[in-house]
Amino acid sequence: MQTISKSKSTRWALRDVLLLAFVAVFIGFIFWVLGPIYNLLSAALTPLGLAPFANELLIGGWMMAAPLASILIRQAGAGVLGELFASAVEMLLGGQWGVATLLSGFVQGIGSEAGFAVLGYKNWGWRGIFASAITGTIVTFIWSAFRDGYSSYHIGLLIALFITRFLSLLFFGGVLVVAIQKLIEKAGVLHRD
Template sequence: MKQWRFKEIVVMAALSVVFAVVYLAFLPLGKLLVGFFGPIGYDFIFGIWFIVSTIAAYIIRKPGAAFLSETIAAMVEMLIGNATGPMLIITGMVQGIGAEAAFAITRWRSYNIWVLMSAGVGSALTSFVYGYFVSGYAVLETGYVMAMLATRMISGALIAGLIGKAISDNLAKTGVLDSFALGKVYRRKNAA
């Protein structure tokens, strides 16, 4: 395994801080959706809370990028005002483990769209299992709980996977990622 370079750590941390702000900004929308649709409302947009893990892993392409970025984002989100408090760090770790598992299955060698979408689904699964016990989903009807899970998995695949890839690819086009794994792949593709 290659060692992490200082600039990779800095970019991962910067992405985590940026997305901590994004995560906090999406809470009112989540609450609004819950007001209209009930508990499933958050699941429509839940993929937004997994996106830093797929972006960081896709750009840096090293073991731990997904887990660490999601954990750091949760810490920062807590520090800047999420009322959940320290439990949010555990939530971030749980989400990061789900994303990291998708990259680990490929031994951190594949970063195609299917793996990125799988990372979003992985975060959805681990966060849902955790949420099932912490948030009391057990009191809901089984069919409703299954609909929540399916919605969260779709959200994870589409938002964290597809949108995360699009954001990263657009960053790579600017040249700002030229010294990172994604930037090198992008340059090779366009040189051919």
């Protein structure tokens, strides 16, 4: 006899909502801290003609909420909501980009969550995180082409910026997110069936 196992419910449990709130506040604070770091890095790189790299080096930090919410909650939409709510926390803390932070958070959340969606919301390990970094890089780079004027840069600079962005997303949204996930699991907050 073949056993058919039920897939995880698509309903959000109270634990999911609390995890989402935790991610939003914790990562939203990190987003807010990154603002002044970005300003210093941009100021340091501007005389060298490398100011766009300030954003590329740090963007992974601004995109940690989506993969963290996704791998902790394991529900469609968790990444977008995590990123959007974390950007709202950054804005409410007085982040320098104001309400525009919400639009960026939404675009970043869609880009990051797309990687998990492409895999059918079935791979929450490194494969899903890698896919999230790829789709997050592509979606946000296209966004930057319009918003930040990247479309006017020469191809060599665009390639360097793209690679830097991908590595930033892989480090912050991969290595650091997995480390945070392990700490949360070690604390006994998550009880996987």
